[in-house]
Amino acid sequence: MNLKRREFVKQLAAGAAVSAIAGCAETSRTPAAGRVVVIGAGYAGATAAKYVRMWAPDIDVTLVERDSEFISCPLSNLVLGGSKKISELTVGYGGLAKYGVKVVRDDAVAVDPAKREVRLASGATLGYDRLIVAPGVDMQYDTLPGLASANAKSKVLHAWKAGPQTVALRRQLEAMRDGGVYALHIPKAPYRCPPGPYERACQVAHYFKTAKPKSKVLILDANEDVVSKKGLFMAAWNGPYKGIVEYRPNSELEDVDVATLTAKLQFGGVKADVLNVVPPQRAGQIALTTGLITANNRWCGVNWQTMESVKVPGVHVLGDATLSAQLMPKSGHMANQHAKVCAVAVIAMIKNQPLNPQPMMVNTCYSFIDDRNVVHVASVHTYDATEKTMLPVKGAGGLSDKANELEGTYALSWAQNIWADMLA
Amino acid sequence: MKSTFDWGWAALMLAVAAAWAPATYAQDANTVRGMAATCANCHGTDGRSAGTVPGLAGVDKGHIVAQMQDFKSGKRTSTIMQQLAKGFSDAQIEQIAAYFAAQKK
Numbered sequence: 076m077n078l079k080r081r082e083f084v085k086q087l088a089a090g091a092a093v094s095a096i097a098g099c100a101e102t103s104r105t106p107a108a109g110r111v112v113v114i115g116a117g118y119a120g121a122t123a124a125k126y127v128r129m130w131a132p133d134i135d136v137t138l139v140e141r142d143s144e145f146i147s148c149p150l151s152n153l154v155l156g157g158s159k160k161i162s163e164l165t166v167g168y169g170g171l172a173k174y175g176v177k178v179v180r181d182d183a184v185a186v187d188p189a190k191r192e193v194r195l196a197s198g199a200t201l202g203y204d205r206l207i208v209a210p211g212v213d214m215q216y217d218t219l220p221g222l223a224s225a226n227a228k229s230k231v232l233h234a235w236k237a238g239p240q241t242v243a244l245r246r247q248l249e250a251m252r253d254g255g256v257y258a259l260h261i262p263k264a265p266y267r268c269p270p271g272p273y274e275r276a277c278q279v280a281h282y283f284k285t286a287k288p289k290s291k292v293l294i295l296d297a298n299e300d301v302v303s304k305k306g307l308f309m310a311a312w313n314g315p316y317k318g319i320v321e322y323r324p325n326s327e328l329e330d331v332d333v334a335t336l337t338a339k340l341q342f343g344g345v346k347a348d349v350l351n352v353v354p355p356q357r358a359g360q361i362a363l364t365t366g367l368i369t370a371n372n373r374w375c376g377v378n379w380q381t382m383e384s385v386k387v388p389g390v391h392v393l394g395d396a397t398l399s400a401q402l403m404p405k406s407g408h409m410a411n412q413h414a415k416v417c418a419v420a421v422i423a424m425i426k427n428q429p430l431n432p433q434p435m436m437v438n439t440c441y442s443f444i445d446d447r448n449v450v451h452v453a454s455v456h457t458y459d460a461t462e463k464t465m466l467p468v469k470g471a472g473g474l475s476d477k478a479n480e481l482e483g484t485y486a487l488s489w490a491q492n493i494w495a496d497m498l499a
Numbered sequence: 500m501k502s503t504f505d506w507g508w509a510a511l512m513l514a515v516a517a518a519w520a521p522a523t524y525a526q527d528a529n530t531v532r533g534m535a536a537t538c539a540n541c542h543g544t545d546g547r548s549a550g551t552v553p554g555l556a557g558v559d560k561g562h563i564v565a566q567m568q569d570f571k572s573g574k575r576t577s578t579i580m581q582q583l584a585k586g587f588s589d590a591q592i593e594q595i596a597a598y599f600a601a602q603k604k
Contacts, residue, residue, distance in 0.1 A: 130532065470585050490550075492550045
């Protein structure tokens, strides 16, 4: 006992001496505990940058973003429905300054994982200890030759990234004759925001019902059935939007004839007055360039305990770009949750602390049926150390019973809080 | 009893505990705040709500635990919280409640 105790005291003293030296070195040079670079300032990237700095002000954080401000995809269908303006969904990046996040407006064009360096379009480079890649999705037009040109893309919009395309699609709907057809093509899952296209159909129907009552909404879904909130959307299409919305499953697009606004399907074509094609998607370009894509040439596999790439060490991937875990949607809410699990892990890794053994994530997706009534789907996910993935917690989560106004107020409150959670 | 109690050893152990606690605490704090942050999307960063959904910052721990348990059991009905509360263990609810109770309003 005495011997052991003496040994222990010696070790303790040695340890104390080492910490004292390390402490001195630190205070004399005051270097950052580590350098984190984040690529992409959407729901995932902006949240990660803020939370790393908020929780660990001694870590240096640089956030690289090509756009001048954030425009939210959630709620952007309301711009098509006419109850929101795009300016109401736009938030600047200025709020991140108070956390000490350095926001660099530039485009990340290459990553050197060996040198731990990001190269920007401007030619500058940023060194990192840990890199967080949150690039969102890129639209894939390679299977749709009719939409190859920029001119074709300007006529047949996707509006699946909120911004100028959202506003342009609203203008097309406003310019459409009463009695016209708006056709929306939905790609095979997985794609960004599973309930989004069905909400969009409701929003356009809501606009038509009041402004152009003879017009129709035609959903051409490549999937064999409604991907999300089926019963709740069907209730809308068979209820308030009966006679306006028509749903056609198994309608995968083979190509588009832009001159006649015709969607070419396996069995014939469908001519529209406004044709809106949401193409298949994959992880954003920088994920591809960096070699982060591991599944179906589209998505990035991650270690769900840390959000670190399964392929490139030192690089974490967040948001829609990830290969989703079981029943995990590609949603803004989920992207924000990825970011927090990542922030916890990045801080622990930089500071040589143990990892969180059981990260948790929650998802909440609200969809507007009209300008006030809303439905939700929710789920809770927990890290399973045996399966090494996030699994939905059994018995938790669920759907709204029916569309209701209370959830309309919650959905708008959700937007205010999540935008503040990432950017204010 | 007194003669066998080693005051020096006890003092040393206390010192050790004090020296080691911050590292352990820092990790637990990192984990707990990470879990509490799952609530922030709707209830605001650190529970300071910018919208109509109630804030949680500075709310009594016992009150938060009781609400969560009532959501879990179905005693309190709601649109969404009864579905989400079921996803958290009693121990996790205690930790989350303690975290928010300690935040400034």
